[in-house]
Amino acid sequence: MTRMVDSGLWMLDKIFGTRNSELRTMIIAIDGPAGAGKSTISRLIAARHGWTYLDTGAMYRAVTLMAVEQGIAPADEDELGALARNVEIGFKPGPGGSPQVFAGCRDVTHEIRSQDVSALVSEVSAQGAVREALVEKQRAIAARGNVVMDGRDIGTVVCPGADVKIFLTASNPERSRRRRLELQQKGVEVSQAQMEREIAARDDYDSSRELAPLKAADDAIIIDTTNMTIEQVVDKISEIIEKQLK
Numbered sequence: 001m002t003r004m005v006d007s008g009l010w011m012l013d014k015i016f017g018t019r020n021s022e023l024r025t026m027i028i029a030i031d032g033p034a035g036a037g038k039s040t041i042s043r044l045i046a047a048r049h050g051w052t053y054l055d056t057g058a059m060y061r062a063v064t065l066m067a068v069e070q071g072i073a074p075a076d077e078d079e080l081g082a083l084a085r086n087v088e089i090g091f092k093p094g095p096g097g098s099p100q101v102f103a104g105c106r107d108v109t110h111e112i113r114s115q116d117v118s119a120l121v122s123e124v125s126a127q128g129a130v131r132e133a134l135v136e137k138q139r140a141i142a143a144r145g146n147v148v149m150d151g152r153d154i155g156t157v158v159c160p161g162a163d164v165k166i167f168l169t170a171s172n173p174e175r176s177r178r179r180r181l182e183l184q185q186k187g188v189e190v191s192q193a194q195m196e197r198e199i200a201a202r203d204d205y206d207s208s209r210e211l212a213p214l215k216a217a218d219d220a221i222i223i224d225t226t227n228m229t230i231e232q233v234v235d236k237i238s239e240i241i242e243k244q245l246k
């Protein structure tokens with residue numbers, strides 16, 4: 001019992017960075033703008049080490065989807081906050097390694113990636129009550145340890161004590177190209193110009209919001225992936241992790 005309490009306290013120290021933890025368990029924070037490759041890279045890093053991957057963007061997307069369906073306005077902080085507190089968001093390993101996302105027992109993996117949700121998610125995510133509720137859920141998962149988390153504010157707000165902080169970025173045209181390819185594979189056609197506008201709008205919204213804006217933590221390692229392959233990025237981050245583990 002005492003051991004469990006102790007290790008719980010150690011994990012809190014680790015999340016908040018209040019003490020230099022010697023626990024052999026890792027929290028990896030991967031932040032960055034849309035289309036920088038965070039989810040692909042985070043998933044591969046987690047798989048390589050047998051760790052948990054937590055896609056925090058999927059949580060904001062799930063709340064946004066539920067809000068749209070329940071007719072809650074993106075500016076209605078109280079209702080959105082209640083929704084974010086009450087919805088149980090779960091993840092299960094899916095086919096091909098990418099996690100399935102659940103809201104309660106409903107599989108929302110595909111619906112949360114719709115253009116409608118993408119268009120509203122930044123506004124919903126800017127609401128303090130939503131962030132408070134989701135950050136609490138994210139820290140509860142981080143507290144289990146050995147987790148790779150991707151998002152916008154993991155290294156700055158959710159887990160400022162993370163062992164490794166990476167800020168992944170790439171040029172807008174390259175990020176738009178990647179996002180278009182992803183959509184094309186799902187049969188959705190969007191022009192390069194429109195994608196660049198959408199990505200720029202979301203970058204602006206996410207970077208300029210008052211709460212937990214998108215930015216690299218002071219101690220984050222910035223990796224520009226514009227001219228890098230997925231393998232190169234995974235190798236680079238793995239090297240950084242290996243050094244930290246020694």
Ligand code: CDP
Nearest residue numbers: 034035056057058060121122125151152153
């Ligand atoms: O995959 P993509 O880069 O399009 O974005 P995402 O990771 O699915 O996140 C969708 C949106 O959720 C972002 O544009 C942010 O507005 C918000 N978000 C956030 O505010 N904080 C996070 N930790 C993760 C996502």
